[in-house]
Amino acid sequence: MTGRALKATRQPSPPPHRRGGGKDLLTIGAIPASRIVRLLRSARELKTMRQRGLPHHYLTGTTLGLLFEKPSTRTRVSFEAGINQLGGKSLFLSATDIQLCRGESIADTARVLSRYLDALVIRTDDHATVEEWARQATIPVINGLTDLCHPCQGLSDLFTIREKKGALNGVKLAYVGDGNNVANSLIEGAAKMGMAISLGCPSGYEPDQRIVDVARVEAEHTGGSIELGENPQVAVKEADAVYTDVWVSMGREREQSRRLKALAPYQLNERLLKYARPDAIVMHCLPAYRGQEITAAVLDGPQSVVLDQAENRLHMQKAILVEWLGCGTRRTGGR
Ligand code: CP
Ligand code: NVA
Numbered sequence: 001m002t003g004r005a006l007k008a009t010r011q012p013s014p015p016p017h018r019r020g021g022g023k024d025l026l027t028i029g030a031i032p033a034s035r036i037v038r039l040l041r042s043a044r045e046l047k048t049m050r051q052r053g054l055p056h057h058y059l060t061g062t063t064l065g066l067l068f069e070k071p072s073t074r075t076r077v078s079f080e081a082g083i084n085q086l087g088g089k090s091l092f093l094s095a096t097d098i099q100l101c102r103g104e105s106i107a108d109t110a111r112v113l114s115r116y117l118d119a120l121v122i123r124t125d126d127h128a129t130v131e132e133w134a135r136q137a138t139i140p141v142i143n144g145l146t147d148l149c150h151p152c153q154g155l156s157d158l159f160t161i162r163e164k165k166g167a168l169n170g171v172k173l174a175y176v177g178d179g180n181n182v183a184n185s186l187i188e189g190a191a192k193m194g195m196a197i198s199l200g201c202p203s204g205y206e207p208d209q210r211i212v213d214v215a216r217v218e219a220e221h222t223g224g225s226i227e228l229g230e231n232p233q234v235a236v237k238e239a240d241a242v243y244t245d246v247w248v249s250m251g252r253e254r255e256q257s258r259r260l261k262a263l264a265p266y267q268l269n270e271r272l273l274k275y276a277r278p279d280a281i282v283m284h285c286l287p288a289y290r291g292q293e294i295t296a297a298v299l300d301g302p303q304s305v306v307l308d309q310a311e312n313r314l315h316m317q318k319a320i321l322v323e324w325l326g327c328g329t330r331r332t333g334g335r
Helices: 003-010 033-052 074-085 106-116 127-136 153-166 181-192 209-220 234-238 252-265 306-325
Strands: 063-069 089-095 119-123 142-143 172-176 195-201 225-229 241-243 282-283
Touching: 033 181, 063 074, 063 106, 074 119, 074 127, 074 306, 089 172, 089 241, 106 127, 119 306, 127 142, 142 153, 142 282, 153 172, 153 181, 153 282, 153 306, 181 195, 181 209, 181 225, 195 209, 195 234, 209 225, 225 234, 234 252, 282 306
Parallel strands: 063 089, 063 119, 119 142, 172 195, 172 241, 195 225, 241 282
Antiparallel strands: none
């Protein structure tokens, strides 16, 4: 990293309200492309700082709350480790331990927590729930996954693709399997960054149509494209990155047998991967189920970048925290 880049990261950035950014991070679609570009740069600088052992305590004195209604390994641990590395502290709140589980409203909980904390990461089912948290809280609310989307994953994945492929604009990303929350965020991110995204999903398991429609409009301005189809080979053809995710997302367990049957032709295996470019990278947000959506040979094979991808959650989420909490965004509203 150049001295200039280091200096740039050390400069406190102006608070989002002066940059026209939103208080919350609920979807990638709502983030201006310029802010995504800044996040990508900041994540790279923060990663270099960590690799070089340079201190980067930009968020000393802040407390990040994490309220998770679903299990998590990567999101929880990378946010908790990330805020620690930035000099702040984290507080994990299990939805079954706080009064929410006894019927206290989101409105009351959000307004009270806003008096104690500097930001909240929420993982929940219904996207409308995280929107309600964002409306009620006076502090930034970060979406740590809903049924609709997984923006922190999508932003981290943009960072990984750029790191591995040297660019985003013009890069072809293929996604095969269930058109789920991760697929929706990848569509939004790809459209913002001028990428060509091509999805192969069976009928009934397509990504969210509203997200696709909005992303197509966005892509017209960025030079990106969004192709949707049922054929996994067509989706993967000549791709620079091939991505898949679980067939049974959290909360969909009752649909397991139907899903395994419908999605079986979409397994990411060596045969399917041959349709991609020879230097294509293989991506998966993890957790993965070897033998279902991806074979062990591909997940653990030479083209797989899944561990770097998981590591990059840490660096991108630190960039998100610095961007949303840095310099004066704390202690606003309701205090
Ligand atoms: N990829 C991801 O979000 O993993 P976790 O469910 O473990 O947080
Ligand atoms: N689509 C998966 C992502 C897990 C990180 C799920 O929602 O369970």
